Amino acid sequence: MKSSTFLAPDTIRASFSSAMSSMYRTEVPAYGTLLSLVAEVNTKTLAASPEMAQRLEQTDTLDRISEERHGAIRVGTPAELAMLRRVFAVMGMHPVGYYDLTEAGVPVHSTAFRPVGDAALKINPFRVFTSLLRLDLIEDAILREEARMTLNARQIFTAKAITLVEKAEANGGLEAEDAASFVEEILETFRWHDRASVSSHLYGRLHDAHRLIADVVSFKGPHINHLTPRTLDIDAVQALMPANGISPKAVIEGPPTRECPILLRQTSFKALEENVSFINAEGNWEQGSHTARFGEIEQRGIALTPKGRALYDQLLAKSREIVRPAADGSNASDYIAALHEAFKEFPDNWDTIRSAKLGYFRYTPVSGTKVRSNELEDLIREGAVQFDPIVYEDFLPVSAAGIFQSNLGDTDVQKFAASPSQQEFEAHLGVPVLDEFEHYANLENASIEACLQQLRPVALAS
Ligand code: OOG
Ligand code: NI
Secondary structure (H helix, E strand, C coil), rough: HHHHHHEEEHHHHHHHHHHHHHHHHHHHHHHHHHHHHHHHHHHHHCCCCCCHHHHHHHHHCCCCHHHHHCEEEECCCCCHHHHHHHHHHCCEEEEEEEEEEEHCCEEEEEEEEECHHHHHHEEEEEEEEHHHHCCHHCCCCHHHHHHHHHHHHCCCCCHHHHHHHHHHHCCEEHHHHHHHHHHHHHHCCCCCCEECCCCHHHHHHHHHHHHHHHHHCCCCCCCCCEEEEEECHHHHHHHHHHHHHHHHHHHHCCCCCCCCECCCCEEEEEECCCEEEEEEECEEEEEEEECCEEEEEEEEEECCCCHHHHHHHHHHHHHHHHCCCCCCCCCCHHHHHHHHHHHCCCCCCHHHHHHHCCCCEEEEEECCCCCCCCCHHHHHCCCEECCCCCCCCCCCCCHHHHHHHHCCCCCCCCCCCCCHHHHHHHHHHHCCCEEEHHHHHHHHHHHHHHHHHHHHHHHHCC
């Protein structure tokens, strides 16, 4: 049968992820340094903690750790977003969650394209945080129109990429050869362009409206602006960065260091100022610069329930009320202390996190134990069922905003009218986004069901 020769979307995603990583390593060498540091620290962390290694092995995530990363891009028009949705679908990546960045003074809204479901995540968890520029938030009507026209005149996908997406959709997949050229063609969309498609004058005006607007509008395509490997010890990597010639942000974003990691913690190096050229009135190229690309690392923890997330939000807000982290890092240690203090209210052992229903867990039967009940809590008490935290695979609105801000300079905090635009975003996208809480709850429930199914006959027989 023909369909059996199609490459699995997971396989195409894995090769795309690896192609993106090599391209970015070449484009931004500091990212390569970051990758080696992360690999070194992950190896050490696993060697020092056989228990962690064993749990990761058991939950089948050990192999993926060093392969794991996310990236971020920003597009300019609904049509670009809609096409990206189709591109990512070929690689088994679907929009999860809605992030309204206007709340943080950044004129975009976003989703994360990522694999959904355990099997796909295990093969390759590559995700791409994808933002759509809110042109409607440019106040100056003339500038808004110029931006719109500039964006409408560009085509961010190669003709071959579009043909291959259509082919994949029509046939239900891509064969190996097509899949390989698909990856190559899609890579073109995310490549860096050092020649702007606007004059330096227009660039300046866009930049004055918001530097992110300039970043999205001024170039031929939505260059990948960072890639982020996953580390098992973010504090260790952060500490090693300066000695390796990378200067990290002063504080790690997100929750403080804890025994039981929650959601995610991220840190990055500042975006690089890079040479680009602009075409001037005489039609000649003139030198200028643009700041957009950086490198980031993250440590992932447990996915929180709405209750856990509310507590997280509350405690983060509380620590920021005590000390607002200054962008120059001058009050970093005060902020870290305030964060620790505030988060004392968040339980820091898995049993309590579970019984307080703050996080999602995956339940698995323990083979060889005698089973006397078919109630989950009894089974756990008897040692017949064990539980592991479900890893948070998404992003944080506040964290995302922090990353945007910290990499774009300190002067940029602006107010944009926040409006609930999820429906509009989904209309542009062409599909609704998946609700991440619902998704984690389903994973947890499915694991409970599977345990009970598997243990029930034993319970009855004994
Ligand atoms: C995306 C920022 C979001 C993260 O890790 O929170 C993000 C961007 O700067 O375009 O990647
Ligand atoms: Ni990121």
